[in-house]
Structures are given as structure tokens and as C-alpha cells.
Amino acid sequence: MHTLDQLRSGQLKGISRLDLSASLEQFPEEIFALADSLEVLNLSGNRLSDLPKDLHRLHRLQVLFCSNNHFEHVPESVGRCPSLRMVGFKSNRIRELPAGALPPRLRWLILTDNCLETLPEALGDCRELQKLMLAGNRLRALPASLAKLHKLELLRIAANRLPALPDFLLQLPSLAWLAYAGNPFAEAGAPESRAPDVRWADLQLGEVLGQGASGIIHRADWQRADGSNEAVALKLFKGQMTSDGTPQSEMAACLTVGQHANLIGAIARLIEHPQGEPGLLLSLVEPRFSILAGPPSLESCSRDVYPRDWRLPFAQALRVASGIASALRHLHARGVTHGDLYGHNILIDEAGNALLGDFGAASSLPAAAPSQHGLLQRIEVRAFGILLEELMQRCEVPAEHAAQLAELVRRCQQPQVSERPDFIGLDGALAALREGHA
Structure with a gap:
């Protein structure tokens, strides 16, 4: 992570990536001094609500991250950046995506965990778009123009308010990775799990095995009702929105599919956690993998x-x-x-x-x-x-x-x-x- 002092003193001259998180409320003008080299600009974790109208002066800029700020709209100046291909405004307060905010070379757009209710028809004109991440918004419909996105490969529309899945999405020739759980159409009639419940008191927690966007995985010993012990993995969910969707949807899917020789399957659901945290018992993966x-x-x-x-x-x-x-x-x-x-x-x-x-x-x-x-x-x-x-x-x-x-x-x-x-x-x-x- 870089500092404002480094930026203002000129120490960062010639860098291609700038990571700046300093409770910023205004865009530092000194960033423009990096225009001839800057390709990746990460301003996540600040208090920004707008960007300068002449952002296009960063003519080499290809990647812009502005997650965890105070934006209520995607600034139209973003759309005037000639080289920009990846834009991320995750976890803001965005209610509006203006058509003019879409860069001409856009390949990857992240608007996860915002307040969007509509999308512009112009989104379908972003013909180079490959990844579109919209989970955790308030969308009730998708523009029909998305049918023109023949290069779109990954689409995240989970945890919105869609009453149905548009048929045109299912004909997109390049789409390969689609997440849509947590919408009304996906929740109604979803298969129910028959997995057992396991009490927190029956588990002995061990070391952390790993963690991801949705939770932390511990090693644990499970004392069964017959007195035997079984080594398992316990995933405790963070309860936060991820780029893919919600922990609740992940848990439901794990419990529904059950066990298979080629799956890291769920064994049981955790109950009676002291802080009420949701969790799953998973098969423990051997270290040879x-x-x-x-x-x-x-x-x-x-x-x-x-x-x-x-x-x-x-x-x-x-x-x-x-x-x-x-x-x-x-x-x-x-x-x-x-x-x-x-x-x-x-x-x-x-x-x-x-x-x-x-x-x-x-x-x-x-x-x-x-x-x-x-x-x-x-x-x-x-x-x-x-x-x-x-x-x-x-x-x-x-x-x-x-x-x-x-x-x-x-x-x-x-x-x-x-x-x-x-x-x-x-x-x-x-x-x-x-x-x-x-």
C-alpha cells in the first residue's frame, strides 16, 4: 500500500500501479503526475463519492478499483478513459450506472453489493465485455440489450430481485459461469436438504486450514452420538455478500448435493454456535491434494x-x-x-x-x-x-x-x-x- 506522502513527494514517479487507502474524500491531483505510466489505480477503502471530470488524462489507465467508498453513481468520467478495461465499484451505495460511464474497451465490470435497481440499455453495446458482476443489488429486470454480449463469459446476478431468469441469457454463445441464487425465481421450490444437524458443543475446534471470501475453514474433531470421533473441516461463514452471492445460498447448495467421491461435500449443518454464526461440516481433504x-x-x-x-x-x-x-x-x-x-x-x-x-x-x-x-x-x-x-x-x-x-x-x-x-x-x-x- 502506498502513502500520500510518497505520492506528493514524487517518490512514486514512473509506477504502473498505485494502491492508495488513506480515508480520502477527494481525488488527489498528484495522481495525474503519473499519467504516462499508471495502468492500475486502486482507491478502494476510502470515502470518495466522485472522481474528477478529466480522469481521462490518465491515458494509460487500464484498471480502476474504487470498492468500499461512498459513491452513489458511477462517474461519467470513467467512461471517457480510452484504455480502461476493468472497472470495480464493489460495496458502495451506487444507485445509478449512467450510459456515459461505460468505457469503450470495457471487459470486466464489478458492481457487486450496491443499490442498483436498473441498468442502462447501453450496457449491451459493450461488445468486449467478458465478466459482469452484479450480485447483491436490487435489480428487477435486465436490459434486453445484454443479448448482444456475445463475448460475455461470466455473469453474477445472485441476490437481486429478479422474478424470472431472462431466456435470452441462456442463448449467449460464450456464457460459461453463471450465478443467480437468491432471486425470487430461484428460491421458490428449491430442493430441500436432508443433511443432519451437529451441535457446536459436539465439536473441538482446531487450526485454521484456509479462508476465502465467504468464510473461514477450521479443522475440527466431531464427537458422534456413539462416542466415536471423526476429523472434519468446519466452515464458519462470515455472513457477508461475496462477488458470487450470499453464504445462505452456498450453504443450501452444499447441503442439497450431499456426498460424491469427486466433491468436497457437506456432511452436516452446524447449529447452536455461541454467536449464532452459520457453519457447515465438510469432508476433511487429505494433504496429498x-x-x-x-x-x-x-x-x-x-x-x-x-x-x-x-x-x-x-x-x-x-x-x-x-x-x-x-x-x-x-x-x-x-x-x-x-x-x-x-x-x-x-x-x-x-x-x-x-x-x-x-x-x-x-x-x-x-x-x-x-x-x-x-x-x-x-x-x-x-x-x-x-x-x-x-x-x-x-x-x-x-x-x-x-x-x-x-x-x-x-x-x-x-x-x-x-x-x-x-x-x-x-x-x-x-x-x-x-x-x-x-
């Missing part, structure tokens, strides 16, 4: 980041793909979409055993719109096709399997959503490939 990939970067936008020159044996890659296809078949059969099928949410071991986790973007198939179920499932098939392609690019595919796998990747990613295979077919095809390669 590691994360398949890193999350997307500012540069890669919608694609995971893999270590440079990282390779894996074909048999291992095939087993990973087969396991994940089986897990998604299980989820879809229980009326749930994962919404975030990425390598960075998958753990693997050296044998190719794979575990899919992180249900923060999961959603229940809308009970009132059964005609949409197949398309929603096939949106997730595109995400799987991207994952399969990434795996095949990082192994030596035997010549006898190359054409079949290339065709599978093509079918999963084809722009006609309804023509993609489902996970029943994918699971069967990959299981057959594994048998043929054994």
Missing part, C-alpha cells in the same frame, strides 16, 4: 492461470476430467448448477483423483421454469469444455485419442447452447476413454 490452477489474473480476465511449463501425464489428466464430469452429473441430477467450474476450485493428487469445491456461485435450477433446466446445465458444459481443453493442452495426448478429445472440446464449447452434450453423455464418454486407455 493440491490446487489444480490459480484464479484468473487482471490480464487473463476469465481464464485460470497455470504455472508456466507445468505438465501432467495423460492418464492423470483424463482421470481428473472424468472425475469432474461425474461430479457435475451428480450435481445436475440433484437440481444444482455449480456456477464456478474452474481449475482453481479443483484439488488433485498425483494419481489424478479430483475434488471439486467452493459452492459460492451454486444455484438451484428454477422450479417454475423446467424448460430452462437443460440450457442452464449446458452453460456449465461450456465451462467444462474450457477446463478439458486446458488439461489436454498440458499433457501429451496419445494420437489414437486426439481426434475424439478435440471433438469433445469443440462440442462442449460450440456457440449453439442447446447442441452441447450433457454431463450424462460426457461422463460416459470420458469413462469409456479411460477404459480404452487402461
Whole structure:
């Protein structure tokens, strides 16, 4: 994190990224002295409510973060920045997104956790848009112009007030990661969990294993009613809005899908926490497992980041793909979409055993719109096709399997959503490939 003193003294001349959190109420004019080098400007965690009208003087600026400020509108000066491609105004008080605030080269827009009730039709003119994050607003409708966003790959509209999921979204040719839980249409008729409840008093809390946007995961010992002990993972939710949606939706999805060999599944729901915090007991992952990939970067936008020159044996890659296809078949059969099928949410071991986790973007198939179920499932098939392609690019595919796998990747990613295979077919095809390669 940089300081105002560094900025004002000229110490930061020539930097490409500025991170400044200093309870600012006004935009520091000294930032313009960095115009010839500044590409990333992070002003999150201040008290700003506006930006200067001549913000476009930062002619090299590509990324702007203004989360956790006091903005009630996205300033129109943002739309005049010629190189800007990523804009983030998460957790403000934004009620208005003017059409003029949309930069011409916009690829990634984050307006999570605000007060938006409407969106401008001009949003559909942002033809380069790949990621649109709108969870935690007050939207009752989406502009029909979004049907023109043929490059849109990730859409977060969870925890809004949408009475129905627009059909045009389900035809977007590039959409692969969709989260919509917490809207009226998604809550009505959602499947109920049959998972047991576990009392806080029956748990012995251990060390922290990890934490993410929605909660903290501890190791814990669970004393069962018969006196036996079981080592588990306990996720305590923070109760905050994430970019994907709410902890309540994540919990509901975890408890609905239950157990599967390729899922980090929920065992039970926590009750009687002293502070009333919600929580889930999860299967404890063995230390031999590691994360398949890193999350997307500012540069890669919608694609995971893999270590440079990282390779894996074909048999291992095939087993990973087969396991994940089986897990998604299980989820879809229980009326749930994962919404975030990425390598960075998958753990693997050296044998190719794979575990899919992180249900923060999961959603229940809308009970009132059964005609949409197949398309929603096939949106997730595109995400799987991207994952399969990434795996095949990082192994030596035997010549006898190359054409079949290339065709599978093509079918999963084809722009006609309804023509993609489902996970029943994918699971069967990959299981057959594994048998043929054994």
C-alpha cells in the first residue's frame, strides 16, 4: 500500500500501479503526475463519492478499483478513459450506472453489493465485455440489450430481485459461469436438504486450514452420538455478500448435493454456535491434494492461470476430467448448477483423483421454469469444455485419442447452447476413454 506522502513527494514517479487507502474524500491531483505510466489505480477503502471530470488524462489507465467508498453513481468520467478495461465499484451505495460511464474497451465490470435497481440499455453495446458482476443489488429486470454480449463469459446476478431468469441469457454463445441464487425465481421450490444437524458443543475446534471470501475453514474433531470421533473441516461463514452471492445460498447448495467421491461435500449443518454464526461440516481433504490452477489474473480476465511449463501425464489428466464430469452429473441430477467450474476450485493428487469445491456461485435450477433446466446445465458444459481443453493442452495426448478429445472440446464449447452434450453423455464418454486407455 502506498502513502500520500510518497505520492506528493514524487517518490512514486514512473509506477504502473498505485494502491492508495488513506480515508480520502477527494481525488488527489498528484495522481495525474503519473499519467504516462499508471495502468492500475486502486482507491478502494476510502470515502470518495466522485472522481474528477478529466480522469481521462490518465491515458494509460487500464484498471480502476474504487470498492468500499461512498459513491452513489458511477462517474461519467470513467467512461471517457480510452484504455480502461476493468472497472470495480464493489460495496458502495451506487444507485445509478449512467450510459456515459461505460468505457469503450470495457471487459470486466464489478458492481457487486450496491443499490442498483436498473441498468442502462447501453450496457449491451459493450461488445468486449467478458465478466459482469452484479450480485447483491436490487435489480428487477435486465436490459434486453445484454443479448448482444456475445463475448460475455461470466455473469453474477445472485441476490437481486429478479422474478424470472431472462431466456435470452441462456442463448449467449460464450456464457460459461453463471450465478443467480437468491432471486425470487430461484428460491421458490428449491430442493430441500436432508443433511443432519451437529451441535457446536459436539465439536473441538482446531487450526485454521484456509479462508476465502465467504468464510473461514477450521479443522475440527466431531464427537458422534456413539462416542466415536471423526476429523472434519468446519466452515464458519462470515455472513457477508461475496462477488458470487450470499453464504445462505452456498450453504443450501452444499447441503442439497450431499456426498460424491469427486466433491468436497457437506456432511452436516452446524447449529447452536455461541454467536449464532452459520457453519457447515465438510469432508476433511487429505494433504496429498493440491490446487489444480490459480484464479484468473487482471490480464487473463476469465481464464485460470497455470504455472508456466507445468505438465501432467495423460492418464492423470483424463482421470481428473472424468472425475469432474461425474461430479457435475451428480450435481445436475440433484437440481444444482455449480456456477464456478474452474481449475482453481479443483484439488488433485498425483494419481489424478479430483475434488471439486467452493459452492459460492451454486444455484438451484428454477422450479417454475423446467424448460430452462437443460440450457442452464449446458452453460456449465461450456465451462467444462474450457477446463478439458486446458488439461489436454498440458499433457501429451496419445494420437489414437486426439481426434475424439478435440471433438469433445469443440462440442462442449460450440456457440449453439442447446447442441452441447450433457454431463450424462460426457461422463460416459470420458469413462469409456479411460477404459480404452487402461
